[in-house]
Amino acid sequence: MRMEPPVHATTVAIRRRxxxxxxxxxxxxxxxxxxxALRLIARGWRLVSDDYTQVWTSGGAVHASAPASIAGRIEVRGVGIVSAATRRMARVVLAVACVPEAVERLPEPQTRRFAGVDLPLLALDPRPASAVxxxxxxxxxxxxxxxGL
Structure with a gap:
């Protein structure tokens, strides 16, 4: 198992396949x-971690969890820190890079490396309703x- 310093990221998970x-x-x-993340949670996803995510690899897969100090909570801008439906950990299969502008219509596939493992990377403007x-x-x-999960 390879542990990394926390990543500045919010992680959510859903049960599929x-x-x-x-x-x-x-x-x-x-x-x-x-x-x-809040909009995804409203559609049945679970919060793993908000703002900072602990990342490690095991068996060639990237896994994520929340640092203990922020587990189970998410910041809602203008409201404060609130509790959310959570999942203690999840195998991460996709990274989403939030960008404040429109993205290419048909970009070349990208990846980002976490703890020595490459994940598919989607560039996305998170503001449109269609982002979820x-x-x-x-x-x-x-x-x-x-x-294995």
Whole structure:
């Protein structure tokens, strides 16, 4: 098992294809990571970690959990820190890079490396209402992998 320092990311997960699949949402403060996570949670996803995510690899897969000090809570801008439906950990299968502008219509596939393992990377403006659907479509488009969770 290879542990890494916490990543500035919000991570959410959903049960699909018989396993929990995590999506790590990356970006600078204020770009909309938590807002996108809240909209996904409203559609049945679970919060793994908000703002900072502990990442490690095991068996060639990337896993994520919340640091103990923030577990089970998410920041809602203008409201404060609130509790959310959570998942203690998840195998991460997709990274989403939040960008504050429109993205290319047909970009070349990208990856980002976490703890020595490359994950598919989706660049996404999180502000449009369709952003939650784009994340779901991107997750569905991934080739199924063997999972132990």
């Amino acid at each position: 018989g396993a929990w699949q995590g999506v790590m949402i990356l970006g600078p403060s204020g770009v909309g990571k938590s807002d996108l 659907d784009v994340v779901a479509v991107a997750l569905d488009a991934l080739k199924p992998r063997k999972t």
